[in-house]
Amino acid sequence: MYVAVKGGEKAIANAHRLLADRRRGNRDLPAIGLDQIVEQLALGVDRVMAEGSLYDRELAALALRQARGDMIEAIFLLRAYRTTLSRFGYSRPIETGEMRIERRISATFKDLPGGQLLGPTFDYTHRLLDPSLAGDEAIPEGERISVDDASPPPRVSALLAEEGLVEEDGSVEGDHIADITREPQDYPMGRDGRLQSLARGDEGFLLALAYSTQRGFGRSHPFAGEIRIGEVEVELDVPELDFAVPLGRVRVTECQMINQFKGSAKAPPQFTRGYGLVFGQSERKAMAMALCDRSLRAGELGEETGAPAQDEEFVLSHCDNVQATGFVEHLKLPHYVDFQAELDLVRRMRAVHEAENETAEDQREAAE
């Protein structure tokens, strides 16, 4: 009888026990270790770190395992943990020009100082399922060669900037850099806040938006000026010390898109840039981010606007998958009070509608 809404507490506890059971799966199989996830599902771990905005491979692996491989759930877990961590300072800007490069390509020059370095890429692999990967076939160890750390390959944007052909890095107005995790979102947003939002934005959403600009919704013509993946040093200024303290290295993917720009009253004709920077190895995300960043600059550069990817409020209010999934999935929560109110209204409106129809019918019959 009327017991359906009682016992929520017990139902929740039972549901979570079942979840734990399903997460573990067949007990005859060994449990998957966090180190295995970190090592063998590294790009999944990278995505969780990037969109979770927390650089910790082991915690990201734990989140992935706890989430049964559900990316957004894992990202959410990491975010919810991150927000409880105390903030003891802001690091110095990382210097991607001094990256220890594992991959570095440019689509704009055939050859350039530092050369093209393919690195561990899926590019040019034939997408044929490889049955040998179903087992545990031995993979030969790679060969190590030493590189000259003292003169890292210069960034392509720096090479072009020498002639003034491409806009410069620019600088932040004032000394305050936005922190979207500590300040409420406010539009129009500065580029600092925009880039932060995009960096933790959903890969799929940004990918689709970036794609839309290529297909003509806010057309821009980008060249992949440079994509580089590798490790950079993170340094912190400590008040008592007169040198920056190195905290460790993080792996990042950086993408510099170069876009045509005919010039306007405000700026001479020169190439403009869209910028993407993501934790870990995620070229797709970094490229999509760079395209979106450039699209969002349409207004600032005096270009025509109106496409979805050029609409700051639209893009930035909807790119966070933790927010998006929460609100979409909240429809699972009970809404029967509101539904009751709507039921009542529809019933009354139907009654009125029926009565009116009957009156009209009667009048027609009388007229005939």
Next chain:
Amino acid sequence: MTGEPFYNFAYLDEQTKRMIRRAILKAIAIPGYQVPFASREMPMPYGWGTGGVQVTAAIIGRDDVLKVIDQGADDTTNAVSIRAFFQKVTNVAVTTDTGAATIIQTRHRIPEHPLIDGQIIVYQVPIPEPLRFLEPRETETRTMHALEEYGLMHVKLYEDIARHGEIATTYAYPVKVEGRYVMDPSPTPKFDNPKMHMSPALQLFGAGRERRIYAIPPYSDVVSLDFDDHPFTVQRFDKPCALCGGDDVYLDEVIMDDRGTRMFVCSDTAHCDGRRSEGHVGKQAAVEEARR
């Protein structure tokens, strides 16, 4: 990575609480105005009450007595979950008794039992902007509020009357607070709107995903928008609660079988239980009693 993570009283760190309290104070100072705040990720999803949870976490003290309801009921899954969260991170006393609570966190209802001086009701808000579905842009709606430009809302209500003969908004029915800001009362049924007017309790609204807090101070003027010739009315049920026989309460419709039998019962479970323990018996409850 091993060991229990340490969490502060009420989960949020004190700096964050201070930031939220500032937003709350500003909200109380400007009734109905949406104050932006730096909403945090919470351990429950956005859209599941994170705004209300942050407001409650910022104001709760060790001596508070907390009541959490969803759809008027204390035992709906999300209410259970939020109450359990606060028990875990604050260890404060909890209650289902509206009169005994000092803080009531709610989703979609205001309790039937009148709130009193000193109580605080915290609403969970999904979309704080009453103008959002007329104008999706935050940049626009903020200007409209600043200029007190609410014509669009009146046009919408008028169009409802022209098309349907009445204002076809049954919940989240817009109100004007202290003659200035048009405010979304959260998706409570309009049945509850009159309870907001001149309420002795402090009413706080938290929207976590949208990063807004707003408030109605005690004894504030809260008027549901209407027209002289189409005054605001609330829905009335043509039968009393089947369990407690209560009149003038908001009812849930429960489907009893696949032959169209319906039962209408109090949405406010604490109110219903209270009346039944006082000896009130509704029609269905009498039938079940007889069967036993």
